[in-house]
Amino acid sequence: MxxxxxxxxxxxxxxxxxxxxxxxxxxxxxxxxxxxxxxxxxxxxxxxxxxxxxxxxxxxxxxxxxxxxxEDAEIDDGDPEVGFFSPWSWWPVLLGAASSLVIVGLAISAWIVLIAVPLLVICIIGWVYEYYRGNFAR
Missing domain, CATH: 1.20.58 (Methane Monooxygenase Hydroxylase; Chain G, domain 1)
Structure with missing residues:
Protein backbone atom coordinates (compact mmCIF):
# COMPACT_ATOMS: atom_id res chain seq x y z
CA MET A 1 0.00 0.00 0.00
CA GLU A 71 5.08 -12.74 2.19
CA ASP A 72 3.17 -15.52 4.00
CA ALA A 73 -0.25 -14.78 2.45
CA GLU A 74 -2.32 -17.48 0.81
CA ILE A 75 -4.50 -16.99 -2.27
CA ASP A 76 -7.65 -17.12 -0.17
CA ASP A 77 -6.45 -14.23 2.00
CA GLY A 78 -6.84 -11.81 -0.88
CA ASP A 79 -10.39 -12.96 -1.63
CA PRO A 80 -12.56 -11.71 1.25
CA GLU A 81 -16.28 -12.27 1.75
CA VAL A 82 -18.11 -9.46 0.00
CA GLY A 83 -21.63 -10.21 1.18
CA PHE A 84 -24.68 -12.31 0.50
CA PHE A 85 -26.53 -11.93 -2.77
CA SER A 86 -29.80 -13.62 -3.64
CA PRO A 87 -29.33 -15.73 -6.75
CA TRP A 88 -33.07 -15.76 -7.54
CA SER A 89 -33.78 -12.06 -6.97
CA TRP A 90 -35.07 -9.95 -9.85
CA TRP A 91 -35.15 -6.76 -7.78
CA PRO A 92 -31.62 -5.57 -8.71
CA VAL A 93 -32.48 -5.84 -12.41
CA LEU A 94 -35.72 -3.93 -11.93
CA LEU A 95 -33.94 -1.37 -9.77
CA GLY A 96 -31.35 -0.83 -12.49
CA ALA A 97 -34.08 -0.41 -15.10
CA ALA A 98 -35.98 2.07 -12.93
CA SER A 99 -32.78 4.03 -12.21
CA SER A 100 -32.03 4.15 -15.92
CA LEU A 101 -35.52 5.40 -16.59
CA VAL A 102 -35.04 8.18 -14.03
CA ILE A 103 -31.79 9.25 -15.71
CA VAL A 104 -33.41 9.14 -19.16
CA GLY A 105 -36.27 11.21 -17.78
CA LEU A 106 -33.85 13.79 -16.42
CA ALA A 107 -32.17 13.98 -19.81
CA ILE A 108 -35.31 14.04 -21.94
CA SER A 109 -38.46 15.16 -20.17
CA ALA A 110 -39.85 15.62 -16.67
CA TRP A 111 -42.98 13.50 -17.25
CA ILE A 112 -40.81 10.39 -17.55
CA VAL A 113 -39.32 11.17 -14.14
CA LEU A 114 -42.82 11.41 -12.68
CA ILE A 115 -43.47 7.85 -13.85
CA ALA A 116 -40.02 6.48 -12.99
CA VAL A 117 -39.61 7.74 -9.41
CA PRO A 118 -42.55 5.70 -8.04
CA LEU A 119 -41.18 2.66 -9.87
CA LEU A 120 -37.79 3.32 -8.30
CA VAL A 121 -39.30 3.56 -4.83
CA ILE A 122 -41.25 0.32 -5.34
CA CYS A 123 -38.09 -1.47 -6.52
CA ILE A 124 -36.08 -0.24 -3.52
CA ILE A 125 -38.79 -1.35 -1.10
CA GLY A 126 -39.12 -4.71 -2.85
CA TRP A 127 -35.39 -5.35 -2.74
CA VAL A 128 -35.05 -4.36 0.92
CA TYR A 129 -38.03 -6.43 2.07
CA GLU A 130 -37.64 -9.49 -0.16
CA TYR A 131 -36.72 -11.67 2.83
CA TYR A 132 -39.70 -10.56 4.89
CA ARG A 133 -42.41 -12.21 2.78
CA GLY A 134 -43.01 -15.38 0.76
CA ASN A 135 -41.12 -18.66 1.11
CA PHE A 136 -37.97 -17.00 2.48
CA ALA A 137 -39.59 -14.95 5.27
CA ARG A 138 -37.67 -14.95 8.52
Missing amino acids: RTVSRLMWLLGASFVTVDGVYLFRSLRAQNFELIGLLTIGLSGVLCLLLAFYFGQVVKSAGVNVWAEDR
Whole structure:
Protein backbone atom coordinates (compact mmCIF):
# COMPACT_ATOMS: atom_id res chain seq x y z
CA MET A 1 0.00 0.00 0.00
CA ARG A 2 2.97 2.26 0.49
CA THR A 3 3.76 1.86 -3.20
CA VAL A 4 0.20 2.87 -4.09
CA SER A 5 0.58 5.97 -1.92
CA ARG A 6 3.83 6.92 -3.63
CA LEU A 7 2.34 6.37 -7.08
CA MET A 8 -0.64 8.57 -6.20
CA TRP A 9 1.68 11.34 -4.96
CA LEU A 10 3.59 11.12 -8.24
CA LEU A 11 0.44 11.06 -10.36
CA GLY A 12 -1.11 13.96 -8.41
CA ALA A 13 2.03 16.05 -8.78
CA SER A 14 2.12 15.35 -12.51
CA PHE A 15 -1.55 16.36 -12.89
CA VAL A 16 -0.94 19.62 -11.01
CA THR A 17 2.13 20.31 -13.16
CA VAL A 18 0.23 19.60 -16.38
CA ASP A 19 -2.58 21.84 -15.09
CA GLY A 20 -0.14 24.71 -14.64
CA VAL A 21 1.26 24.18 -18.13
CA TYR A 22 -2.29 24.01 -19.51
CA LEU A 23 -3.20 27.30 -17.82
CA PHE A 24 -0.03 28.99 -19.07
CA ARG A 25 -0.49 27.77 -22.64
CA SER A 26 -4.17 28.67 -22.79
CA LEU A 27 -3.56 32.17 -21.43
CA ARG A 28 -0.67 32.69 -23.80
CA ALA A 29 -2.80 31.63 -26.79
CA GLN A 30 -5.65 33.84 -25.50
CA ASN A 31 -7.94 30.83 -25.55
CA PHE A 32 -8.79 30.33 -21.86
CA GLU A 33 -10.84 27.21 -21.26
CA LEU A 34 -12.16 26.63 -17.75
CA ILE A 35 -13.42 23.06 -18.22
CA GLY A 36 -10.07 21.56 -19.16
CA LEU A 37 -8.35 23.47 -16.37
CA LEU A 38 -10.84 22.24 -13.78
CA THR A 39 -10.80 18.66 -15.06
CA ILE A 40 -7.03 18.31 -14.92
CA GLY A 41 -6.78 20.21 -11.65
CA LEU A 42 -9.48 18.21 -9.89
CA SER A 43 -7.90 14.98 -11.14
CA GLY A 44 -4.71 16.09 -9.44
CA VAL A 45 -6.58 16.95 -6.25
CA LEU A 46 -8.24 13.54 -6.28
CA CYS A 47 -4.89 11.77 -6.66
CA LEU A 48 -3.37 13.84 -3.87
CA LEU A 49 -6.30 13.05 -1.56
CA LEU A 50 -5.95 9.34 -2.30
CA ALA A 51 -2.21 9.51 -1.70
CA PHE A 52 -2.76 11.20 1.65
CA TYR A 53 -5.39 8.63 2.64
CA PHE A 54 -3.25 5.64 1.68
CA GLY A 55 -0.28 7.18 3.50
CA GLN A 56 -2.35 7.60 6.66
CA VAL A 57 -3.62 4.01 6.43
CA VAL A 58 -0.07 2.70 6.10
CA LYS A 59 1.07 4.87 9.00
CA SER A 60 -1.71 3.71 11.33
CA ALA A 61 -2.04 0.04 10.33
CA GLY A 62 1.53 -0.83 9.51
CA VAL A 63 3.28 -1.89 6.36
CA ASN A 64 1.40 -5.10 5.52
CA VAL A 65 -2.17 -3.88 5.19
CA TRP A 66 -3.23 -5.84 2.11
CA ALA A 67 -2.82 -9.56 1.71
CA GLU A 68 -0.74 -8.91 -1.39
CA ASP A 69 1.83 -7.11 0.76
CA ARG A 70 2.52 -10.10 3.03
CA GLU A 71 5.08 -12.74 2.19
CA ASP A 72 3.17 -15.52 4.00
CA ALA A 73 -0.25 -14.78 2.45
CA GLU A 74 -2.32 -17.48 0.81
CA ILE A 75 -4.50 -16.99 -2.27
CA ASP A 76 -7.65 -17.12 -0.17
CA ASP A 77 -6.45 -14.23 2.00
CA GLY A 78 -6.84 -11.81 -0.88
CA ASP A 79 -10.39 -12.96 -1.63
CA PRO A 80 -12.56 -11.71 1.25
CA GLU A 81 -16.28 -12.27 1.75
CA VAL A 82 -18.11 -9.46 0.00
CA GLY A 83 -21.63 -10.21 1.18
CA PHE A 84 -24.68 -12.31 0.50
CA PHE A 85 -26.53 -11.93 -2.77
CA SER A 86 -29.80 -13.62 -3.64
CA PRO A 87 -29.33 -15.73 -6.75
CA TRP A 88 -33.07 -15.76 -7.54
CA SER A 89 -33.78 -12.06 -6.97
CA TRP A 90 -35.07 -9.95 -9.85
CA TRP A 91 -35.15 -6.76 -7.78
CA PRO A 92 -31.62 -5.57 -8.71
CA VAL A 93 -32.48 -5.84 -12.41
CA LEU A 94 -35.72 -3.93 -11.93
CA LEU A 95 -33.94 -1.37 -9.77
CA GLY A 96 -31.35 -0.83 -12.49
CA ALA A 97 -34.08 -0.41 -15.10
CA ALA A 98 -35.98 2.07 -12.93
CA SER A 99 -32.78 4.03 -12.21
CA SER A 100 -32.03 4.15 -15.92
CA LEU A 101 -35.52 5.40 -16.59
CA VAL A 102 -35.04 8.18 -14.03
CA ILE A 103 -31.79 9.25 -15.71
CA VAL A 104 -33.41 9.14 -19.16
CA GLY A 105 -36.27 11.21 -17.78
CA LEU A 106 -33.85 13.79 -16.42
CA ALA A 107 -32.17 13.98 -19.81
CA ILE A 108 -35.31 14.04 -21.94
CA SER A 109 -38.46 15.16 -20.17
CA ALA A 110 -39.85 15.62 -16.67
CA TRP A 111 -42.98 13.50 -17.25
CA ILE A 112 -40.81 10.39 -17.55
CA VAL A 113 -39.32 11.17 -14.14
CA LEU A 114 -42.82 11.41 -12.68
CA ILE A 115 -43.47 7.85 -13.85
CA ALA A 116 -40.02 6.48 -12.99
CA VAL A 117 -39.61 7.74 -9.41
CA PRO A 118 -42.55 5.70 -8.04
CA LEU A 119 -41.18 2.66 -9.87
CA LEU A 120 -37.79 3.32 -8.30
CA VAL A 121 -39.30 3.56 -4.83
CA ILE A 122 -41.25 0.32 -5.34
CA CYS A 123 -38.09 -1.47 -6.52
CA ILE A 124 -36.08 -0.24 -3.52
CA ILE A 125 -38.79 -1.35 -1.10
CA GLY A 126 -39.12 -4.71 -2.85
CA TRP A 127 -35.39 -5.35 -2.74
CA VAL A 128 -35.05 -4.36 0.92
CA TYR A 129 -38.03 -6.43 2.07
CA GLU A 130 -37.64 -9.49 -0.16
CA TYR A 131 -36.72 -11.67 2.83
CA TYR A 132 -39.70 -10.56 4.89
CA ARG A 133 -42.41 -12.21 2.78
CA GLY A 134 -43.01 -15.38 0.76
CA ASN A 135 -41.12 -18.66 1.11
CA PHE A 136 -37.97 -17.00 2.48
CA ALA A 137 -39.59 -14.95 5.27
CA ARG A 138 -37.67 -14.95 8.52
